[in-house]
Amino acid sequence: MHDDRRKREVDADIDHDVASVLYAADPASFPAHACAIALLAVVYVAYEGDGPLPLFCVLLHGVAICLAIGLWSWRWRRPSRFGARRWIGLHALRNVALYGAPGLSAWFAFQHASAALAAAHIVLLVALTTLAYAANALNALNLRSAMVPLLLPAATLHVLQADNGRLALGVALLIIIVAVDLLASQYRDVHRDLAVARAEQQRLAQIIARQKGVIKEASIARTRFFAAASHDLRQPLHAIGLLAHSLADRRASEAEREATAQHIVDNVEALNHLFNQVLDLARLESGVTQAMPQHFHLSDVLARIEQQFRPAAAAKGLALRIAPTSCVAFTDPVLLERVVANLVSNAVRYTERGAVWIGVRRSASPERCFVEVRDSGIGIAPQEHELVFEEFYQAPLAGRDRREGHGLGLSTVRRLTRLLGGEPMLRSAPGRGTTMRVPVRTGDPSLVTASLVAAPVMSAFIDGRRVLCVDEDPANLEALGALLTRWGCVVRGCPDELAAVRAISEGFVPDVLLCDYRIDSHQTGIEAMQAVREALRRRGHHGLARVLITGDMASPELAALVAEGVPVLHKPVTPTRLRRTLDVLLQPRSEGHEAA
CATH class of the missing domain: 1.10.287 (Helix Hairpins)
Structure with missing residues (x-):
């Protein structure tokens, strides 16, 4: 499809070039045709025995030149009146009339006994053929519409009257028609190759210009x-x-x-x-933040939001209204909660009286619903709607306290929503409050495994699982081991890669590997993961679930690990986040395939 589109673009460029060249060559051809008319008039009109036919032929040629000049003037004045293809077609019709008149006049040469007169007429036709080639070689239709009416009548007459060497001359004229057409075909191929190369060069120049623009915008954004x-x-x-x-x-x-x-x-x-x-x-x-979708009740997220923001709303005298919902979502509950929390935080911060309403609205599609946060606050002017999603941008408000916000909340909302597969929607006007909508994919109630608001309970997926922890910090190993042990796991802690491989050689076959990214100055957790997987593979064990824990923000290695689907948790990691990650990884494939 992309190749077809590129071919259409190249063809359009070639048509535009051909139309421009055809009409650009016309002014130089008009004097040549005027000279041809003069010669025809002098030679044939002077012979009284031919009657009015020579005069009619000369007049026909003159009218054709006038039409050609009119068509050229029309295109010069109104080039956008037609497309390139239409202008090319009109030029071909013009050629039939313009070159047909001198071509048909060859009949008069055969009415005279003078061989010199016939030869002079053929020379005139060949000269006009040269002109036709120079002006029309870029387009097969225009070249043939000129050469055929110009030479074919003379060639036909010479072949039909095959005496005094006229047969050879007729065949020569036919060969000229074919040879010129083949030569023009090669010329058109070269022109097409040049057009393709030029189009590719222009495309690359546009890509480079866009990339320079992106780099410039990124530099400006980074500076800001x-x-x-x-x-x-x-x-x-x-x-x-x-x-x-x-x-x-x-x-x-x-x-x-x-x-x-x-x-x-x-x-x-x-x-x-x-x-x-x-x-x-x-x-x-x-790009290392991952979405780990699961099926859950949206009411659980709204309940956590209510618990978090009701005190702040009450302190300002605001009503915080949570609409009950039975919707089940299939997305990352932690990231969605951060999105809604940012929206509610803004709503409470910039609303002085009235209420903040949070609820779920159904969509026309059963596959999607919307989490909506609406307030009765100061609102946002239409010209600010796109700007408020930029980093560190704050709409101009009188008496704003810089400690009340830093212009990062809505930027984070947009990035997180896009990570979850949607785009936030804003509806607001000054003095009329603000409504923010976040699209959420609907889930399956039968696949909800636990409540998000209930106290963490031990899932059957993690109970009894063997977990290998690799971290050079003894305090981290001790804390992580104690937590996992309370969850019913069998835990083995190792300070480095060698200790982890040794534990496997001693018979400890883990279901899960929890590894810190920075183990020491010469080794990373990714290398330790590879060593553990290789040690297990040599013993015929496969299917190891891996989780990397890191305090780094960005790294090509982390991005590559994310691309493989390995969860990367950023410190500080809460027990809830860790447990949900392990639950998703350890679900049976029949239940966890969709969540994976």
Whole structure:
């Protein structure tokens, strides 16, 4: 399909070039045809015995030239009136009339006994053939519509009156027609190759121009990102420094010290929140954040959101309304919760009175529904709708406190929603509140394995499984081992690759490998994973589930691991996230295939 489209584009370019060349050559041909008319008039009209026919032929040639000049002028004035193909076709019709008049006039040469007159007429026709080739060789239709009316009548008359060497001349004229046509065909092939090369060169130039544009935009965005991040990081640090000096002032009262300490706490929280948002955005940008879909009740996510934001809404006197729903989703519940949490956080932050409504709306398609967050807040102007999704962009609002937001929430929402396979939708107007919709794929109620709001329970998928943990930090190994043991797992902790391979040689065959990315300065967790898999393969064991835990934001190795479908969990990893990851990996294929 792509090749057909490229061929159509090349053909269109060639047609445009041919039409331009055909009409560009016309002005130079008009004087030549005028000279041909003059010669015909002098030679044939002077003979009184031929009657009015020579005069009619001369007039016909003159009319044809006038039509040709009119067609050329029309295209010069209104080139967009027709497409290239239509202009080429009109030019071919013009050629039939323009070259047919001198071609038919060959009949008059046969009415005279003078061989010199006939030879001179043939010379004139051959000269016009040269002109026809020079002006029309790029198009077969135009070349033939000129040569055939010009030479075929003379060739036919010579062949039919095969005396005094006329047969040989007629055959020669036919050979000229064929030879010129073949020569023009080769010329057209060369022109097409050049057109294809030029089109490819233009395509590459466009790609390079687009890539340069993308690089330029990325550079501008990076500069804006670092400038904004530097400003927003310096603001709370600057405030903390000043507040710390105030706190050390012995002349301050106890109440003033408490207020100062609270301001420090507020700025530290703002700084911590900004760091978390920047790290989240960096993980999304690096492409190592993975979506691990599972079937769950959307009401569970909404209940967690309600529990998280009801105190903040109540403190501002806002009603937080959660619409009941029975919808089941098939997506990553953790990432979806982060999306909805960002939306609700914005709604609570920028709503001074009224309510924040959260619910699920059905879609026209049974395969999709929408999580909707609506508020009665200040709203967003239409010209800001696209801008608010950019990093560090904040719509201009009077009296905004920089600690209330950093312009990363909606950018994270858009990236996470795209990672989940959708696009966030915004509907808002100043003073009329804001509505945000996030599309969610619907799931199967029969495949829901656990509640997201209930206390973590041991699933049958993980109970009794053998887990090999590789981490050079003894504290991490101890904590991870204790957690997995409480979940009913049989755990073996190893500080490096050699210890892990030794554990396998001693008979410990793991179902799951949990490996830290940074083991030591000379080895990564990916190498340890490969060594463990090879050790198991030599003993005939396959089907090892792998999970990599890392604090790195971006790495080509991590991206390659994600592409293989290996879960990459970024520190700090919560027990809930780890348990859900293991549940998805250890589900039987009949149940977990879709979730994988």
